[in-house]
Each structure stands twice: as structure tokens, then as C-alpha cells.
Amino acid sequence: ALPRDLEGVRVAVSAGGTREPLDPVRYLGNRSSGRQGFALARVAAQRGARVTLVAAHTADLGTPAGVDLVRVGTAEQLREAMHAAAAEADVVVMAAAVADFRPVAPAEHKIKKSDRDPDPVALTRNPDILAELVAARRPGQVVVGFAAETGDAEAGVLEHGRAKLKRKGCDWLVVNAVGDGRAFEVEDNAGWLLSAGGSETPIPHGSKAHLASALWDAVVRTSNF
Ligand code: C5P
Numbered sequence: 001a002l003p004r005d006l007e008g009v010r011v012a013v014s015a016g017g018t019r020e021p022l023d024p025v026r027y028l029g030n031r032s033s034g035r036q037g038f039a040l041a042r043v044a045a046q047r048g049a050r051v052t053l054v055a056a057h058t059a060d061l062g063t064p065a066g067v068d069l070v071r072v073g074t075a076e077q078l079r080e081a082m083h084a085a086a087a088e089a090d091v092v093v094m095a096a097a098v099a100d101f102r103p104v105a106p107a108e109h110k111i112k113k114s115d116r117d118p119d120p121v122a123l124t125r126n127p128d129i130l131a132e133l134v135a136a137r138r139p140g141q142v143v144v145g146f147a148a149e150t151g152d153a154e155a156g157v158l159e160h161g162r163a164k165l166k167r168k169g170c171d172w173l174v175v176n177a178v179g180d181g182r183a184f185e186v187e188d189n190a191g192w193l194l195s196a197g198g199s200e201t202p203i204p205h206g207s208k209a210h211l212a213s214a215l216w217d218a219v220v221r222t223s224n225f
Pocket residue numbers: 075094095096097098099100126127128129130131144145146147148
């Protein structure tokens with residue numbers, strides 16, 4: 001049985017990939033399955049936490065037992081739901097793959113096929129939700145980000161992770177190497193857990209539940225809930 005070391009701790013987790021509409025039937029999306037975020041929510045609930053899971057598009061994963069699931073579509077919707085959940089949370093985890101850009105003005109009607117060349121799609125930047133949550137952090141609240149880095153060189157992936165941790169200002173950053181069939185759309189994961197204090201812990205290859213346990217162990221060890 002898992003330890004009940006998150007008993008009563010309020011947790012907000014985001015998961016999945018946002019979809020940014022181009023028109024009523026089309027969107028810009030990404031390959032996130034939501035599995036890592038769902039594993040984080042499930043394991044936290046099993047350890048006694050009160051969990052709100054804000055999920056954008058995911059694979060068909062069901063609702064983890066004892067978790068309050070909020071479904072969203074776009075980055076803007078995810079932003080609102082996470083700000084609301086974070087206002088009452090002790091720990092906030094941004095595991096969602098948020099679109100960095102969205103179409104400026106989604107077409108009101110389905111874009112028609114035509115013989116002329118299509119217009120380019122004008123994009124605008126989405127807000128960095130993690131950075132906003134850090135800026136709005138409650139006293140003592142723990143904020144965790146994820147970083148998916150492509151590339152093979154461990155040193156380069158870690159260096160990017162360190163820079164991102166500083167830039168975002170979160171307490172923990174889970175860095176995982178993606179691409180070549182790693183992390184996205186698969187059952188397992190591996191990476192490093194970086195802390196604002198400078199610790200760097202490798203997370204060996206294993207299930208997404210295993211990575212979730214490693215993160216919750218670290219959070220429990222370093223917080224006084
Ligand atoms: O900068 P990058 O997208 O690599 O950072 C990834 C982290 O930032 C993840 O925790 C992701 O959920 C979060 N993020 C966000 N809002 C965005 C883009 C990423 O909160 N617009």
C-alpha cells in the first residue's frame with residue numbers, strides 16, 4: 001500500500017494537450033496523451049491528497065478514483081481553471097502541454113477548400129500559465145513545472161532544464177527527454193528532477209506512476225504540510 005503522506009494536502013494538476021481552434025472543426029494541437037498528468041493525480045489521491053485534475057485533450061484514460069476532473073479545451077480555458085484550482089491548492093503541477101501559440105481569429109465558419117493558395121494562418125502568443133501561477137503563488141505553495149526537451153545529449157537537456165527552472169521560477173522542474181518515441185504517447189518516462197535549491201536527481205526509466213511517486217516523495221520530503 002502507498003503511504004498516506006499527502007493526507008488532506010490540496011493538489012491541482014494539469015494534463016493533456018490544449019487545442020486551439022482554426023475554425024469550428026479544426027484546431028492546432030499536440031501529441032500529449034495526458035498520461036503523466038493523470039498518473040500524478042492518481043498517485044496523489046492514493047496517498048491521501050484532495051486532487052483537482054484540469055485536463056485538456058487526452059487519450060481515453062477514464063477518471064482516476066477520488067479525483068475532481070475538470071475538462072478544458074483551449075489554453076485560455078486551462079488558464080482559468082488552473083488559476084481557480086491553484087487559489088485553493090498547496091501544490092500546483094503543470095504537466096499539460098500548452099500550445100505556445102493560437103490562431104489570432106478563428107474562422108466563424110468552416111474554412112472552404114478553394115483553387116487558390118490558402119491564406120497563411122496568423123498566430124498570437126498564449127500566456128505562460130506556469131509563470132503566471134508562480135507570480136500568483138500563495139505563501140508556502142509548491143509549484144512544479146515540466147520540460148520536454150528534444151535531443152540526445154544528457155548535458156544539453158539538463159542545461160536547458162536548469163535555464164528553464166530559473167526562467168519560470170518554479171520550485172521543481174521535471175525534465176524529460178522527448179522525441180524518438182520517448183515520453184509522448186507512451187506508457188513510460190524518465191528524466192531528472194531539478195529543484196530551485198539546485199538539487200538534480202535522475203529519475204530512472206519506469207512507468208509514469210513511478211515518475212509521479214518520485215515527484216511526490218520529493219515534495220513530501222521538502223514541505224511541511
Ligand atoms: O517553456 P515550455 O513550454 O518548455 O515550459 C513547459 C512548462 O510550462 C510546462 O510545465 C507547461 O505546462 C508550462 N507551460 C505553460 N503555459 C504555456 C506553455 C507552457 O504553463 N503557454
